[in-house]
Amino acid sequence: MNRDEIKTILLQEIGNIAPEADLTSLDPAADFREELDIDSIGFLNLVIALAERLKVPIPEKDYGRLRTIESALGYLTAAAGQQS
């Protein structure tokens, strides 16, 4: 799966957690949990969805790397590459 495909999935799943958010105006370098006010249950639901769709484990110690869209994309792309 390439970076663009992963980006589509990431934005879809963030959209599921924050349906009213305008993701096109989201700064890729901003803390999206902060920007979109995603609580810990919402974030866990996001991690569950991403882990299932991308077939990556996303351990808790790596949660910090999902802080921004940019860093999440880098992390998920590398993780997905390792799995395949």
Place this chain on the structure above:
Amino acid sequence: MGLFRMPSLGADMEAGTLVEWLKKAGDKVASGDIVAVVETQKGAIEIETFEAGVIERLMTEVGQTVPVGTPLAMIRAEGEKALAEPQLPPAKTMPAPAIPSAPMPSHPAVIAPPAGGVKASPAARKFAAEHGLDLSGIEGTGPEGAVVFVDVEAALQRGVSAGPTAGAVVAAEPRKPSGLEGMRAAIAAAMARSKREIPHYYLGHAADITASLEWLAAHNADRAPVERLLFGALLLKAVARALGQFPEFNGFCRDGRFEPTKSIHVGMAVALRGGGLVAPAIHDADRLPLDRLMGQMRDLANRVRAGRFRSSEMADPTVTLTSLGERGADWVMPVIYPPQVAILGAGSPATEPWVVEGKVVPRQICHLTLAADHRVSDGHRGALLLRAIADLLRAPEQL
């Protein structure tokens, strides 16, 4: 033959609008099945039946707004014979959408007006009289256009003055609260009633949750995301378990009388995206294993986001927990949700300097708070309850 009625989904509900039938005449239902969806200020709520049998017939149409207690459907128990013809008249549609009205101990009695007078609920009359408001200047949104409690409250907030000229401020279009406005009205009614009627007292206790967080990190380390737990689940379980030893904080106070409840259904306050909040119940939280508790909390958060709850979740929390989560304030002094008698608060966990065996060390601290009804309990017991919760959080492996 049983009747499936419009349930009361909280003390502030007078009526509801039927938006969807999920069963039809002839369908089999089991206790706990979701039969219909009703729209209230708290969002769409899925209504469950507690009768098992076959739906004999539906008595309310989609789109109708009917008072609490109105039969929605007739359910024939297994083995009973089908009725030859309907025995009950169809439900009467109400002119206005569901409006919460606060201090109603049971089904609201709308008093017929004196000749030339205004229809109003007893609570609305009393409240209007206390504030010197003229009921004729207030637009009613209750059954048959009756003025109900929240109408008077809303009028008071708009600054409707006493006297007949007040009629001029009434909007020409009928008020149709929906979405956020309706939820704001429901919160306003419940919280105003709480602060008016319940003599709150407040306590706070700093809980060392380092052991809980370490246990969680170890528990989650080699588990798939779907099996991971959050601190919120440990907290909810600890609260529910501790309440088992403190029955005076779990139950309802109605008409000045406290009725403790055996079951512990913890209302989990969830902030809605875009404003407002709801506190649907996690049933029997003291007896649920942590993984199931977490699953239910996630499911609830998902459904809250989608705006769908079940009737039993909305109607019967016996106590409430409001947790500020990871990015909130240090502590909260919450307001009791009537007719409950206690609400627990948990601030955002933070690393704080803490003295352990004479040395200052960093520990993870969560500030627990309790607001409780002084008609029912005293601060001494409240303090013991908070300490019991903190003790459980120090021994998370036992939760």
